[in-house]
Amino acid sequence: MQQVIEKSHLLTNRRQFFSRTSTGIGVAALASLLNAKEPTKSTALLGLPHFAPRAKRVIYLLQSGAPSQVDLYDYKPSLEKLHMTELPAEIRNGQRLTGMTAGQTKFPLVKSPFTFQQHGKSGMWLSELLPHLGGVADELCLINSMYTEAINHDPAITFFQSGHQQPGRPSLGSWLSYGLGSETENLPSFIVMLTKNSFNQAQPIYDRLWGSGFLPSRFQGVKLRSQGDPVLYLNDPTGLDQRSRRKLIDSIAMLNAKREAEVGDPEINTRIAQYEMAYKMQMSVPELADVNDEPESTFTLYGEAAKEPGTHAYNCLMARRMAERGVRFIQVFHRGWDHHSNCKGNLPILTQQTDQGSAALIADLKQRDMLKDTLVIWGGEFGRTVYAQGNPASFGRDHHPRCFSIWMAGGGVQGGLTYGKTDDYCYNIVENEVHVHDFHATILHLLGIDHERLTYRFQGRDYRLTDVHGKVVKGIFA
Numbered sequence: 001m002q003q004v005i006e007k008s009h010l011l012t013n014r015r016q017f018f019s020r021t022s023t024g025i026g027v028a029a030l031a032s033l034l035n036a037k038e039p040t041k042s043t044a045l046l047g048l049p050h051f052a053p054r055a056k057r058v059i060y061l062l063q064s065g066a067p068s069q070v071d072l073y074d075y076k077p078s079l080e081k082l083h084m085t086e087l088p089a090e091i092r093n094g095q096r097l098t099g100m101t102a103g104q105t106k107f108p109l110v111k112s113p114f115t116f117q118q119h120g121k122s123g124m125w126l127s128e129l130l131p132h133l134g135g136v137a138d139e140l141c142l143i144n145s146m147y148t149e150a151i152n153h154d155p156a157i158t159f160f161q162s163g164h165q166q167p168g169r170p171s172l173g174s175w176l177s178y179g180l181g182s183e184t185e186n187l188p189s190f191i192v193m194l195t196k197n198s199f200n201q202a203q204p205i206y207d208r209l210w211g212s213g214f215l216p217s218r219f220q221g222v223k224l225r226s227q228g229d230p231v232l233y234l235n236d237p238t239g240l241d242q243r244s245r246r247k248l249i250d251s252i253a254m255l256n257a258k259r260e261a262e263v264g265d266p267e268i269n270t271r272i273a274q275y276e277m278a279y280k281m282q283m284s285v286p287e288l289a290d291v292n293d294e295p296e297s298t299f300t301l302y303g304e305a306a307k308e309p310g311t312h313a314y315n316c317l318m319a320r321r322m323a324e325r326g327v328r329f330i331q332v333f334h335r336g337w338d339h340h341s342n343c344k345g346n347l348p349i350l351t352q353q354t355d356q357g358s359a360a361l362i363a364d365l366k367q368r369d370m371l372k373d374t375l376v377i378w379g380g381e382f383g384r385t386v387y388a389q390g391n392p393a394s395f396g397r398d399h400h401p402r403c404f405s406i407w408m409a410g411g412g413v414q415g416g417l418t419y420g421k422t423d424d425y426c427y428n429i430v431e432n433e434v435h436v437h438d439f440h441a442t443i444l445h446l447l448g449i450d451h452e453r454l455t456y457r458f459q460g461r462d463y464r465l466t467d468v469h470g471k472v473v474k475g476i477f478a
Helices: 002-008 012-027 028-035 153-162 174-178 242-263 266-289 298-301 312-324 345-368 436-446
Strands: 058-064 116-119 125-126 140-147 190-194 222-224 331-335 374-379 404-409 417-419 429-431 455-459 461-463
Touching: 028 345, 058 174, 058 312, 116 461, 140 429, 140 436, 174 190, 174 331, 174 436, 190 312, 242 266, 266 312, 298 312, 298 345, 312 331, 312 345, 331 345, 331 404, 345 374, 374 436
Parallel strands: 058 331, 058 374, 140 417, 190 222, 190 331
Antiparallel strands: 116 125, 140 404, 374 404, 455 461
């Protein structure tokens, strides 16, 4: 036993020593924390926010698979005349292609089979597939000039989630959880939901997309399930009451605190905090997930699908309920947008699943006076080509990173604004381009964070979400 104790002392290095002495007060105060009647509220990093925030929280509706901007958001009447003509070589300008179209010798342009019309006082152009979104057009900031460097799904979605195409970096939600802390004591600051797969094809969604990377693991996203208990082991084991569970958690916390005092491992403090959060979630999550307390007007707004766990409408309603309860970053993944064929048949299915819930979320937040400080985001990892993939009759579109559309609403962005412009071929950006790093820098800015100053030192380097890039897109601010 003595040898184990001596070995544990040898594990203490210089960095852990200074970390322990600077945070040792927290360990010493653990007993009073566990016995306190009112929990201590989580706080942001010292000095954050850097300036007055426009938004307090984010709801990010990520559409995995890449929705077609040509058929949903970026209206191109010029394609009426260009339909079935060849994409000029000077427009493509040697762009690299995926393996799915690299063998093509012809690139016939295909107009959208869906009509567009203007909505709201702003006259925003939207596809006929988005009637509900048209009803909140004056709340939308539609960015038609997004671009990225990744051309395949996994690196592209990883880039949007973490600012880097290779896995291992902290996700956007983890950065915000780390920097700004939480507004709630009883729920995680970062929660993730996946729409249950109701489509016959879908890109995989990996847990690492909401991981904390090299940040402490308490900042990673917590995924709520759509079947069974929202979180595993939410209920106490048979024969164990709440009082016994409380005593067990307190005892484990004391043992963990003792071990942390010996070796100075910061992950032990994370373990203590996560045990405590798990205990609180036994009470908070069942209440959160029970939408039966919502009035019937809620389901008129979101649609009947909002009563079914795992649907996009249900997840949007849950996102509003989380925002009300102080969750900092809420992310909803909806899969199935990877349409290399039959866009005409597939897109209506996906928009029918997502349009009403997305629009209802905006309207619901606004009527509760929450939209002004809640930033809602909708978008995929890249766009779709204006030319046909394979046989034009099959109406497929390939991956297109050079230009695509996302929208934001609330949280300090200007409603009714269409920002950025692409050429007549919907192939290249000609006005106000927005890179993924700019997108991230802008989100952080809206939350009161200077993206160049939110850093974390790892392996001798100060890392940040935007790496060494990124500029704030102030032209979209209200």
